[in-house]
Amino acid sequence: MPLKPGRIFATVLATSLAGQALAQESVTVVLSEELENVEPCMASKSNIGRVILQNVSETLTELVPGSGLQPRLATSWEDMGGGTWRFHLREGVSFSDGTALDAADVVFSLERNKSDKFVCEIGAKYYGGFDLSTNVVDDVTVEITSDPAQPILPLLMSTLTVLPSETDTEAFVDQPIGTGPYTFDEYARGQHIKLSLRDDYWGETPTVASATYVFRSESAVRAAMVAAGEADIAPNIALQDATDPATDYSYPNSETVYMRVDNTAAPTDDVRVRQALNYAIDKEAFVGTILANGTLLSTGMTPPSTIGYNHDLAPYPYDPGKARSLLEEAAADGVPVDRELIVIGRLEQWANVTETMEALTAMWQEAGFNINLQMVETAEWYEYYNKPFAEGGPYIVGSMHDNANGDPVFSMFFKYASGGTQSGVSDPVLDDMIAAATAATGDERKKLWEDTFAYVFNDVVADVFLWHMVGFTRVNERLDFEPTIKTNSELQLAQIGFK
Amino acid sequence: MKTFLGKRAISSAISLVGLIVLVFFLSRLTGDPANLYLPVDASLESRERFREINGLNDPLILQFFRYVGDLVQFDFGMSVRRSEPALDAVLRAFVWTLELAAITMTLVAVLAIVVGSLAAFRVGGVFDRIATFFSLIGASAPDFWIAIVAIVIFSVGLGWVPTSGTGTVWHWILPIAVLFIRPFGLIVQVVRGSMITALSSAYVKTARAKGVKNRPIIFVHALRNAMLPVVTVIGDQAAALLNGAVVVETIFGFPGVGKLMIDSILQRDFAVVMAAIFVTAVAIFVMNILIDILYAVLDPRIRY
Numbered sequence: 001m002p003l004k005p006g007r008i009f010a011t012v013l014a015t016s017l018a019g020q021a022l023a024q025e026s027v028t029v030v031l032s033e034e035l036e037n038v039e040p041c042m043a044s045k046s047n048i049g050r051v052i053l054q055n056v057s058e059t060l061t062e063l064v065p066g067s068g069l070q071p072r073l074a075t076s077w078e079d080m081g082g083g084t085w086r087f088h089l090r091e092g093v094s095f096s097d098g099t100a101l102d103a104a105d106v107v108f109s110l111e112r113n114k115s116d117k118f119v120c121e122i123g124a125k126y127y128g129g130f131d132l133s134t135n136v137v138d139d140v141t142v143e144i145t146s147d148p149a150q151p152i153l154p155l156l157m158s159t160l161t162v163l164p165s166e167t168d169t170e171a172f173v174d175q176p177i178g179t180g181p182y183t184f185d186e187y188a189r190g191q192h193i194k195l196s197l198r199d200d201y202w203g204e205t206p207t208v209a210s211a212t213y214v215f216r217s218e219s220a221v222r223a224a225m226v227a228a229g230e231a232d233i234a235p236n237i238a239l240q241d242a243t244d245p246a247t248d249y250s251y252p253n254s255e256t257v258y259m260r261v262d263n264t265a266a267p268t269d270d271v272r273v274r275q276a277l278n279y280a281i282d283k284e285a286f287v288g289t290i291l292a293n294g295t296l297l298s299t300g301m302t303p304p305s306t307i308g309y310n311h312d313l314a315p316y317p318y319d320p321g322k323a324r325s326l327l328e329e330a331a332a333d334g335v336p337v338d339r340e341l342i343v344i345g346r347l348e349q350w351a352n353v354t355e356t357m358e359a360l361t362a363m364w365q366e367a368g369f370n371i372n373l374q375m376v377e378t379a380e381w382y383e384y385y386n387k388p389f390a391e392g393g394p395y396i397v398g399s400m401h402d403n404a405n406g407d408p409v410f411s412m413f414f415k416y417a418s419g420g421t422q423s424g425v426s427d428p429v430l431d432d433m434i435a436a437a438t439a440a441t442g443d444e445r446k447k448l449w450e451d452t453f454a455y456v457f458n459d460v461v462a463d464v465f466l467w468h469m470v471g472f473t474r475v476n477e478r479l480d481f482e483p484t485i486k487t488n489s490e491l492q493l494a495q496i497g498f499k
Numbered sequence: 500m501k502t503f504l505g506k507r508a509i510s511s512a513i514s515l516v517g518l519i520v521l522v523f524f525l526s527r528l529t530g531d532p533a534n535l536y537l538p539v540d541a542s543l544e545s546r547e548r549f550r551e552i553n554g555l556n557d558p559l560i561l562q563f564f565r566y567v568g569d570l571v572q573f574d575f576g577m578s579v580r581r582s583e584p585a586l587d588a589v590l591r592a593f594v595w596t597l598e599l600a601a602i603t604m605t606l607v608a609v610l611a612i613v614v615g616s617l618a619a620f621r622v623g624g625v626f627d628r629i630a631t632f633f634s635l636i637g638a639s640a641p642d643f644w645i646a647i648v649a650i651v652i653f654s655v656g657l658g659w660v661p662t663s664g665t666g667t668v669w670h671w672i673l674p675i676a677v678l679f680i681r682p683f684g685l686i687v688q689v690v691r692g693s694m695i696t697a698l699s700s701a702y703v704k705t706a707r708a709k710g711v712k713n714r715p716i717i718f719v720h721a722l723r724n725a726m727l728p729v730v731t732v733i734g735d736q737a738a739a740l741l742n743g744a745v746v747v748e749t750i751f752g753f754p755g756v757g758k759l760m761i762d763s764i765l766q767r768d769f770a771v772v773m774a775a776i777f778v779t780a781v782a783i784f785v786m787n788i789l790i791d792i793l794y795a796v797l798d799p800r801i802r803y
Contacts, residue, residue, distance in 0.1 A: 027734045034754075036580040036581050037580075037581060037582045039582070044538065045713065110687040116548065117552065117553070118552065118582075119536070119537060119545055119548055121537065121538055121541075123545070124537050124538060124541035124545035124549075125540055125541060128540075128541065128542030128544065128545060137586070143511070171582065172582040174582070174583075189581075189583075189588070189591060189754070190591065190592065190595070190754025191664070191665055191666070191754060198565050199710040214664055214752065215752060216663055216664075216750075216752040217749050217752075217758075218647075218749060218750045220650075221647075221650060221662060221663050221750055221751070221752070224650050224651065224654060224655050224662045225662050225663065227655050228654050228658065228661075228664055229663075230661060233760060291772075337657055351629075361614070377765070378765070379529060379530035379531070379534060379535055379765075379767060380530060382530070382534035382539075383529075383530070383534075385539070386534065386539070401539075410540075414540045419542060421541075421543070422539065422540075457591065
């Protein structure tokens with residue numbers, strides 16, 4: 001048979017592309033950005049969490065959507081009083097380096113989060129504002145005490161990734177060792193991360209034998225990779241790329257969009273002005289136009305699935321006439337309503353953020369506000385969002401807040417207590433309500449958070465609540481997997497099957 | 500020549516020092532890395548600890564002298580976000596960029612010179628019209644759009660090449676093809692214009708009168724004399740690629756230095772920013788010196 005260039009080319013091409021075909025038991029996940037590091041104590045960052053959390057490193061407890069707090073490395077826990085909780089560890093668990101899990105590893109992992117050699121995101125995000133001390137009762141029992149007492153300590157332990165006590169205390173690890181079902185095999189910087197299934201995992205053996213993570217920052221490319229069969233899961237694709245109903249899932253992604261209002265500076269220190277800000281916005285007009293269908297109108301800072309979310313609250317209706325009359329009423333009482341307000345938007349915070357901010361600003365202008373928009377990049381945005389607030393306000397700061405942890409405590413102190421880093425409110429009554437709800441348990445906790453949500457929304461009218469967002473993930477049709485609210489922060493390979 | 504090279508090296512070193520000073524202080528004006536590195540809800544205590552660990556609480560001038568002290572030992576510091584030496588991250592990325600730029604510019608130079616020369620040989624002819632039409636489209640087409648369309652057609656639609664990434668020779672095809680288009684279009688136009696001038700000069704007419712054939716007239720007599728402006732533009736385009744083909748790197752997931760630099764600027768990862776600028780600046784200085792040498796090779800009248 002004569003050799004023809006076309007035939008040779010086709011053969012080489014077929015051979016090469018065959019090598020890229022997805023193996024039956026392996027999955028490829030395409031993430032939106034490269035991981036800065038693979039340190040388990042940074043796993044609260046979404047892209048790190050999607051690789052590490054519960055795949056390589058496990059936590060003592062686990063918050064499961066729809067089921068609440070579940071055992072993971074701890075089989076049970078009990079409140080010993082005085083801020084102390086006792087955790088009973090699962091027996092027969094080993095790390096991927098073969099060493100056995102014991103209580104000392106839990107103590108070590110907790111202390112490492114407060115290292116003075118580096119700053120861990122989990123420690124900085126969840127363990128601030130109180131002291132944690134530990135007591136090893138025996139190899140599989142550990143007591144953790146918080147001062148002041150934290151009724152949600154078991155929930156907080158759903159964020160603690162447990163490492164072996166031999167882990168480096170001077171620097172981040174680049175080859176994480178965990179108790180999870182997968183070993184961390186390789187991180188080729190800029191190219192891929194590979195995990196493979198352990199044969200000595202304590203739990204049920206997952207179906208997925210290995211996983212490769214690659215990184216593409218462009219949403220259209222991530223979507224194209226799944227369409228072309230090069231990848232299986234592409235979390236966080238843009239609305240305009242979610243065009244295939246067979247592969248594209250939308251789901252509440254635990255993000256809430258709101259406009260933080262400074263309640264301490266005129267004219268937004270007047271409740272009528274803040275009410276007018278709420279009445280002036282036609283929130284429904286955004287849904288299905290520049291925001292995805294399925295986006296929900298919000299009345300609180302956390303997703304509706306959160307404990308204590310007040311489902312009785314109704315969003316402010318769109319009523320520009322009422323907004324104008326409230327402004328006139330405030331002006332008649334000497335409130336300087338004609339003072340310029342600046343809307344601060346953060347570039348690229350979500351798809352169509354600039355268009356959203358422009359439309360909001362136009363609606364407020366229409367209602368009679370002297371208001372203008374300023375879009376800034378992330379670092380500058382923090383200067384407006386975090387205390388001490390930038391001078392020259394009052395500013396109305398657009399933000400999107402993520403709470404996938406199921407409890408408002410992760411949001412409400414920072415956003416509404418007088419000492420909260422991003423709080424535009426200074427209200428002793430609200431401070432007391434947040435403190436009481438934080439300390440309560442069970443049904444009382446639920447009730448107190450509901451009351452707190454109502455007080456923030458109806459009485460203080462602290463902010464302009466806008467939407468609970470939805471996210472889009474493209475999933476290869478060969479997989480038996482449906483994304484959930486947790487996909488925003490983790491992606492458990494053990495939950496993935498093949499059709 | 501040695502004197503010239505010495506002078507160029509000294510002037511490049513002075514420029515490099517100025518660049519380092521400028522970038523060091525300007526980058527520090529852009530905001531506190533603690534705000535970007537730590538979660539929004541991080542406590543003030545955590546932020547303070549972060550600044551302390553990373554030496555950000557020291558006076559700026561002290562930070563600068565410490566940086567210079569480390570730099571003379573070729574220590575560019577640690578990347579705050581990536582937890583690895585900044586120079587390691589940059590050099591790893593720069594190798595990808597260098598390979599991408601070298602392959603692309605070699606293809607561009609060879610093909611643009613051939614096409615531009617042939618187009619200039621019969622101005623207004625069919626080949627000239629086609630070459631001019633496509634080179635103008637190439638020079639003005641946006642990379643971003645071409646890249647996405649190429650992925651949709653050749654990867655998703657036809658399945659000929661991978662959408663993105665690295666790993667096989669096939670992964671290089673789309674990034675190189677997309678990067679190729681714009682400089683190719685531009686350089687074809689420059690070669691064509693320069694060759695039209697050269698082909699109408701007296702020495703070409705003399706060569707023709709002496710019966711020299713077309714191929715040696717174009718590629719020996721005229722081309723060498725037309726090459727000076729072409730080399731300048733090729734150098735300019737190559738420098739742009741060495742700085743990183745940000746759009747192409749971003750879309751095709753190519754781990755090059757351009758995307759690394761942009762990400763590091765946005766994330767206030769100062770050590771990586773400084774190392775990336777240092778490495779690319781040195782590369783561009785070296786390339787400019789090589790271009791100066793090439794001028795002397797092409798035109799014997801140029802002597803340093």
